[in-house]
Amino acid sequence: MSSADPPQPPFALRRFDATAMLLCAIVGLDTLGSVAARGPQGLIWMAVLGLLYFAPYGLLIAELGSAFPQEGGPYVWTKLAFGRFTAGINQVFYWISNPVWLGGSLCVTAIATFESFFFPLPGGWKYLAGAVFIGAAGLAVHASVRSGRWVPIAGAVARIALLGFFVVSLVLYALRHGVHPPAAGDYTPTYLGLVALAPVIAFNYMGFEVPSAAAGEMADPKRDVPAALLRGGLLSALLYGVPIFGTLLVLPSEQVGSLTGFIDACRAVFTVYGGHIGADGTVVLTGAGSVLAMVAAAGLIIGLLTSGTAWAMGVSRAQAVACADGAGPRWLGVISARRGTPTRVNLISTGIAALVMVASLALSGGDAQKYFTAGIGLAISATAISYLLTFSSFIVLRRKYPHVSRPYRIPGGQVGAWTVTVLTVGTMLFAVVALIWPGLGVGWFGTSGDPAGYLPTGFEGQRAAYTATQLVPVVLIISLGCLLYALGARHRRTIASAAFTTQPDRGAFVETH
Template sequence: MTSVDSAAPPRGLRRLDVLAMLLCAIVGLDTLGSVAANGPEGLTWMAVLGLLFFVPYGLLIAELGSAFPAEGGPYVWTKLAFGRFAAGINQVFYWINNPIWLGGSLCVVAITTFETFFHPLPGAWKYLAGAVFIGAAGLAVHSPVAIGRWVPIAGALARVALLGLFVVSLVVYAVRNGLQPLSAGDYAPTYLGLVALTPVIVFNYMGFEIPSAAAGGMADPKRDVPAALLRGGVGSAVLYGVPILGTLLVLPRDQLGSLTGFIDACRAVFTVYGGHVAEDGTVVLTGAGALFAKLAAAGLIVGLLTSGTAWAMGLSRAQAVACADGAGPRWLGVTDRHGTPARINLVSTLVAALVMVLALSLSAGDVQAYFTAGISLAISATAISYLLTFSSFIALRRRYPDVERPYRVPFGNAGAWTATVLTVGTMAFTVLALIWPGLGVGWFGTAGDPADYLPSGFEGRRAAYTASQLVPVALILVLGCVFYALGTRRRRELPAPSLTMPVPSDRGVTADVPS
């Protein structure tokens, strides 16, 4: 990479940092309960989608990230493939999912965890707790690279420690109390399970491109991105599969909830250190059991916080690049003296706070509905953006065949088309399944009722759920158009899309050229 401006972002992220960022971005602890709530079949679909989506997704991003390692990642790829307007709209969908997710499911799971293990938060205290959570994430993202790099490292360590403690405790619990009986038939995949599980499993697998979005802060993105993707992919699969299986082995199916499933499983296994599970399933923790539970709860909250932070580190930089490139207001494409996109970070924090306040107010205390609407919207916004991002892969293969590709998707054009079809197809199915839960159920004379697949908190309220998804999507589309209109003056100063990409700086933009 060469730069024509000394204010280019400082490169302080190395392989360990990229790996930690990947683990924080991919291993989202807020969705473990959602998969477990669907029973052992969830593990089967995790394996299937791991093969049909996670693997081709990782291969695709490894090639894009090493061939086009420019600051902004997905925005750069879609711009080079489809032009500024398409890339600008796409980037707004990609960026906005983070504050929605942070102010939505991450915040509510963190609050629920605190209330479960520490102390109830009545009335205004819940809003205050949400503000502290979101504010902490905003400060972490705003930190210079030299300091901010430790946030995903802390998050990765918290995940390993939390899930390691859970697994050890699970083994002791199994020896003392036995496990829930599971038969081979419980793992059998069904179409109904596919419709219900695809969105949340796919969301669990998202995040491979986050280090590429912050490529301007890497020491050697061409080498570091592919290596970190391989390690991060394997680590993520283990960190997801083990706790979900453990949850299924500890709790009866009727006690599993999408919001609190993993939290409840932690409480149950920690009784081995002090406490007991009553006949009605109520968990009572005492002594060391209560202490370990509090430590695990703190680790879970740190894990949730760093999930949002890791995504924000990449997404804010990508949005700042888009704004500096004329796809948004130019003033949002300016960074501070540390190379941090401070202005877009502030906007993201404010949006997250607004989402938190609105959701808590509109849900009228129905935390499950708040969680469901927030996580569904975050998934759908991300999936919509991925439709174009994944499509850019095959387009760039055709438009820039001579660009050096340190890593290539194997099996030539057949492998490239297979990876594209699988990833784009999965995203299209995810969006449809989110907008219309129960997609295909009961159609053409088959058994089942689509109404039975409405998310928790929206039973019997399909119109309300659909509105909670389509209205925000329409508003995001309008926001993308407004951003693009506000970048008109900047676009007049820039050349047509090429391999020369502007990146944000404290003096405007710099030219960043992949070599």
């Protein structure tokens, strides 16, 4: 190692680890059904948003992550651009979305998968299953970097193996039973489809910055982050498009549910190994079909678990960095010297996820689909709100720090920089508004359609109730951010008010006992 090389942590994450973390963060298996449920035009809008949002988003993060490689990633970038208070509030949105997602849609989907492939979970057994799921995620995030790196690796392998096996099974199913390809006209993109799909597709594409949030654990973030983004981005697009297309080939669009769509498609294609589909569409698996389906179900649950843990590894560190910097109480900024993880933030995150899980099962009244739609909506909106400032910080940092070395730089000068900023910020703004007010623009200016028809499943005719599930938490998150900032006042008085330097820094206090 030359004297010019950046100091490395005791055990450093490598490019392969960053790519695995990226795959787990971006490829969220809980939302495959949500896109497939909107029919073939979902694939078209995925391609369009892939070009207009996913690609610019990757380019933007590649430059930010390589130019400002401090641990804490999004918090650091936002602080340098807009100051500590704004960055602190923004970071709380980014952080809190993870336990809401983990205890909400990820846990609900995992339980639905278990019940679909193994056996029903009556009464309190659902709570026990949810506790095991969240507890496993908490233990994985709490583990040392040396051990914890295997979690996203296992998740990446599980995704590739599961989706690869699904494709092979789909081919065998098509040869034996044929498929039902959608009509060509069904692929025509419409504005109504965009309004319904933009938030969930944008959420599918989120996660490029997660490795940067743990940049302090990486061997060479300036080189590894851009390389991981390129590899992970291409693999993610493939791992999303193929199973969604396969689901639409196997199941009629009217039978695809946003919660269980991909699960139902898996059950259908696994009948080629043993089982049959009844005249009423009921799937019965037997013999090898039943065994292989259970193996695939275990892989799906692992994929869901590692989605939450990969995100948590990034967002928890970013929150610890924010608190260590004075945007919260000092004790939340402690990093365990033995494990190299933000133990206290992780414990709080696990507790929040457990509360969300209990609330989801207690308040859904048995309607898992209703809570799934509300929970996934809140997770998307919280993350998207935080991205509004994170993406905006890019153009500000170009102006404030023009002389900082940028190993990767978006081509096109200021025109290129403004283009990716407008595309990414604009997409997030549209997603947030479309989530808070489903059916945005439908029926306006004399056009056809009823906005009420775009309320999520389970909230038909209940716009006020659904809007409350999105706006009330936003107010609570802002209040929590302000409270944490107030609790950090004493700590801020003890540290320098200067901005972070542009040299790699772990960014958080390390426990010495």
